[in-house]
Amino acid sequence: MNNKSYALIGIAIPVVFWTAYITLSAIRPEYSLLTKAISELGSVDAPNKWLWNFCGYILTGTLISIYAFGLYKNMAVKNSSKLPLYGILFSGLFMIISGIFPGDFDNKQSVTMLLHTIGSFGSYIFFLLGALSYVKLMNKTKFWKNAKTPTLIFTYLTIVFGAWAFVFPEIPALGQRIVFFFYFSWIFYTAVKLHNLNKNILNSDSIKGKTICQIKKTK
Template sequence: MRKSQLLAGVLAPIVALTGIGTAILINRSWWRLTDNAISDLGKLDLPNNWVLNVSLVVSAIMAIYYAVGLVEEVSNTVEKLGIGVFIAGLAFLALIGLFPEGTSPHYYVSWGFFIFASLGFLVTGIGMGLSGEKELAVFSIALFTVGWALALWAKNSFPGIAPAEFVGVFGVIAWHYTVMWKKFRGAPRPRG
């Protein structure tokens, strides 16, 4: 993996979370965690909607660049398939920014991100288990199971969808950084 891909992997979640946090601050007069969706911060008619939408597109591009490099670091077909599904989820993340709330594809691309990103990390984790990385397999399966259970609970417990979305977002980020830590700490230096 190239150094630039590794750096993009480190920074991609930070870019997304910074954009979300900034959009929340800008819209704090009306936006509420339990009453809204994250996407409400980027809806079509909202002034400064670009803060959320641009950060999602940029972070998705950075994460895809990293994930393409990750394909070179894995050894079996199940891992590669999982990373491919995960990349599809990241493409849906970019589409959330390109088709914000208020456009007809928004609902579908939002679900696409959560479904494909979580299935991607689940399949990749199972593939890593097949390659002997049992801890990553157990972590991936547990995170997927607990994450979906918590997200469904949050979806049914609050009027807004943001709590469930944040469960999904933080699940993807936790998996991403855990894989980075396990795969690249103490590994040979990435090439230029």
């Protein structure tokens, strides 16, 4: 696949996730975005649990893992660290795990809940590893260097709002939504940037072509 294909996958990731979330949460009037975890849409006793776990976690995680290769392939230079690639790649893979194993919120000691929790926390930890290590990689190219600050802001905001439940224990789930928002903002921003790279290349080639034509005409 070329850069444009990877970029479109990256842009589609938050669209797939939030469309599934908004749709499935809307048909459950008892589901509160303030107090219910996102994973409760796919808990063992939830209606449409496999629809959410597939669209919200398994499909989304698969797309993230594919996108990880495209983003790294574009940005890596000779002898680049593979940490950025592994971070985003495993973030997607662990998200898939959290979808394969629905959370059992009535029995938090169950095996399925344990595996779901490992998938959820693993996805976020690997995201932090990938997002923070990408900063060094972005510094190596002129095109990506100005993406460093926005992506760092998105990353740090996921950390800040990760503490939401401790500050506002009466509405703990709202903070989780905000963390997810900035997580997917990082992906969406880098994907748009990757898509714009193709435009810059085309514009550059167009300018070069015109210059060559002008030189020929002058001769």
